[in-house]
Amino acid sequence: EIVLTQSPGTLSLSPGERATLSCRASQSVGASYLAWFQQKPGQAPRLLIYGASNRATGIPDRFSGSGSGTDFTLTISRLEPEDFAVYYCQQYGSSPWTFGQGTKVEVK
Amino acid sequence: EVQLVQSGAEVKKPGESLRISCKGSGYRFTSYWINWVRQMPGKGLEWMGTIDPSDSHTNYSPSFQGHVTISADKSISTAYLQWNSLKASDTAVYYCARHFSDYVMDVWGQGTTVPVSS
Numbered sequence: 001e002i003v004l005t006q007s008p009g010t011l012s013l014s015p016g017e018r019a020t021l022s023c024r025a026s027q028s029v030g031a032s033y034l035a036w037f038q039q040k041p042g043q044a045p046r047l048l049i050y051g052a053s054n055r056a057t058g059i060p061d062r063f064s065g066s067g068s069g070t071d072f073t074l075t076i077s078r079l080e081p082e083d084f085a086v087y088y089c090q091q092y093g094s095s096p097w098t099f100g101q102g103t104k105v106e107v108k
Numbered sequence: 109e110v111q112l113v114q115s116g117a118e119v120k121k122p123g124e125s126l127r128i129s130c131k132g133s134g135y136r137f138t139s140y141w142i143n144w145v146r147q148m149p150g151k152g153l154e155w156m157g158t159i160d161p162s163d164s165h166t167n168y169s170p171s172f173q174g175h176v177t178i179s180a181d182k183s184i185s186t187a188y189l190q191w192n193s194l195k196a197s198d199t200a201v202y203y204c205a206r207h208f209s210d211y212v213m214d215v216w217g218q219g220t221t222v223p224v225s226s
Contacts, residue, residue: 001170035212037153044203044216045145045153056214088153092211096169097143097155 033093130204
């Protein structure tokens with residue numbers, strides 16, 4: 001199975017700053033079948049990015065995804081107060097689908 | 109409005125059986141697969157398996173194969189996740205999520221909390 005490793009584990013930033021989250025796969029993710037989810041405490045995950053770089057419906061353009069093969073990045077250009085949460089990457093190119101362990105973006 | 113609405117929290121003892129549900133509305137239920145995802149307390153997300161409600165074809169993660177059963181009743185637009193004998197280690201929140209032919213899990217249920225304790 002494909003193992004996804006996210007870094008850093010925790011990112012401490014202030015509102016207005018730029019956040020860069022990394023997701024590295026143990027083998028190539030076919031056809032860039034890589035998604036990013038946001039999860040807030042007590043809530044279900046919310047789809048942000050699919051196909052490595054496509055924003056889901058209703059997602060603000062401050063969120064962007066990039067990468068291919070084994071290295072992927074989620075960038076939040078300017079953090080808003082509602083963006084402090086845990087972010088997961090997920091690959092759906094090879095069964096079993098797998099998630100990274102998550103990156104927590106917290107207020108500095 | 110497209111929604112997946114899950115059944116309520118269940119408190120269970122080890123060895124008991126359980127079936128939780130996920131009802132789809134606002135879209136053609138048989139056009140989307142339903143996935144189940146586990147989140148243990150304070151931990152990350154784990155994909156358990158998926159079902160095509162149109163023909164009940166399933167695909168399980170090896171980590172969950174044989175321990176849970178995924179099923180669906182397309183006549184009532186509902187998918188299920190079932191255990192025959194719960195363990196304390198099954199304590200978690202379970203989410204359902206749909207995907208289309210592009211495999212993207214775009215809509216999620218609100219989650220069902222399952223505490224298992226003697």
